[in-house]
Amino acid sequence: MSPAVGHGNPPSRSASSSTIVAETATGYHLLKINGYSLTKATTPTGSFLPSSPFTVGGHRxxxxxxxxxxxVETADYISFFLVLEEEETNMGLTVQAKFNFRI
Structure with missing residues (x-):
C-alpha cells in the first residue's frame, strides 16, 4: 500500500478562478445651442432639431x-433624447447606454 493511503495525510487541494468582463465604452458629445431664443420661437412643440451624428463604442x-x-404636456420644458442611429447588431446583442446631460 502506498504511504499516502490510509495514514491520515490531508487530501490534495486544487484551486481555480475565472473572470467575466463586460465590454464597455465611454465617450462624450458636446452639443452647443447657438440662438436658443430663436430655436424656442421658431420650433413648434413636438418638433426637434437633430445634432450631428457621432460615434461612441462603435455605434452611431x-x-x-x-x-x-x-x-403638449412638456411644452414648457426643453427635451433631449439620445438616439441610436442604427438597427440593433445582427449578432443578437442589445445596445444599452447610460448618459448624462449637463446644462
Missing amino acids: WSIKYYPNGDD
Missing part, C-alpha cells in the same frame, strides 16, 4: 433637441 448616435418639449 445623435441627440434630438425639442426646444418646446416633445408633446
